[in-house]
Amino acid sequence: MVSLKDISVKCGVSIATVSKALNNHNDISEATKEKILKVAKEMGYYPNSFARALKTNRTYNLGVLFVDEAQSGLTHEYFANVLDSFKVEAESHGYDITFINKHMGLKKMSYYEHSKYRGVDGVVIACIDFNDPDVLELINGDLPVVTIDHVFDNRTAIISDNVKGMRDLITYIYKMGHRKIAFIHGADSSVTRNRVGSFYKTLNELNIKIPDDYVKSGIYHDAETTYSLTKELLALKDRPTCIIFPDDFSCIGGINAIKDMGLSIPDDISIAGYDGVLLSQVLNPRLTTLKQDTVALGKNAAIKLIEAIENPKASIIERVVVEGQLIPGESVKKLN
Template structure:
């Protein structure tokens, strides 16, 4: 195998058993090449590590005005997750004002790996927004190392034309511990996402660091792994309060959805929020202000994240920026699920 940098269109054509002209047609999305041939050529390119230059991909064409939307890894972050829906809506509105349409990639399209890079070449997308998931596949890394502009939301992308935007997740945890501490709480539990989630790991580290900064002792049984959805919050509530005499006085749930599940568990156990336990969620979803009692939570500015993601990607596409890493400030919203401990 040649060094990846020395592989040429001629090499790909020979391996695929087609002419160089056919390769050129495929790169430029001509319609007189069969789908089967296109897929075979793109797989050969991927296996060989071949990276067409920007000029080769854009020869004889204008921009496609298409933006690829990719949900990375196992889809904890899918269409049913309110946070990402709101971010994507803001992204769509902003990118749409500049004449772009969205193209959603399905994991089932290519059975042999995801081949996101090959698919981006095939559809000639001008750039991609990549939404965080868990256990991110290798083909995401291959894509972000290419010359296709990519912007990540809640996923830290590294590459020549890649960047990301997310809430400052460490500050989320710091603000929660500060708030609980000022209310007199010293026995604080944490319900997080999986350890395969970048966001979850940052929030957990921020939680542990803040607990340590205040000189508090963290009970390891009070750190529970969830998945950002209601059921895991419900199960965490049952686990934390199976023995009320050894339970925390305050709980930080790193998503509102898990906080809603936790509230249901506490109600079923015959306990009360905030009389028996204070609770803070994260995201400030619309339902947070309508549950009873209304949920104290940390607001992520979803509109701003979506707009920034669109504008940053447009800068990449227009060669006005190469890499960008932006953290958005969180805001703690005080409602009725927290209370001052009696001295």
């Protein structure tokens, strides 16, 4: 392994000068810095992460805590896209990422304990159950933490604008002539509460009253549950003309239920999704949905977490709200 001493001998400078060049200090000339960097690259020098950790008291490693109710892991396209954006931004700042869990081999430990064990500099939390005691332990610990789609009083949160997103989606469906609008929402969370609240508030503003049977409690990213609930809605004597599903993936269950009942989309029943993942745009008919800005969500989470790590005294608690975009598809029929 190439050392700083090897580079100093090759360049004819001190080890201290080599260190300054590699760390981009300003008290050496640009010519010297360029020469040292060139030689270091040619010799195949890579800085030792353990040495850097000892010097900076940081590991340049960010923890990622992601647990969704459906146990879908990174097959959950929405969160996978958010975390991919987070990873890209973190790596651009010189950070690696480590997934946090409750197991270390056969040994069980809390999320906070695992974070400490791995020595991460901070953690981003993107999960459904923010009431989990282990999550709360991490939130109230001494590590910098940023949450995605959930607000704690003592932590910075990156939030998708679910209130405006649902309002935009319903307003579009309304303009397409629909008044009998049903909603299958996900499990209880701040995201769900905001979407459900916006659903009812927007309908009230549009002077639309719907029966309680039009609103069903489902599970995010769970096609099987959505299948059953869609059948319940279609079996109503006065059934809706349009159904909004919890997310684009779970809408597959709704589509299958509609087809199994001999109905077609959108001629017999209109549907809409949420998230705007790639799947929504390859379905036939193309799904009307609300696309969440996963790139901005992940990027902002990384930026705010790194700021909290590198400038703790200047760190402030923020709520970064990221707007989505309505994508009109072909799954909502225009009614006269």
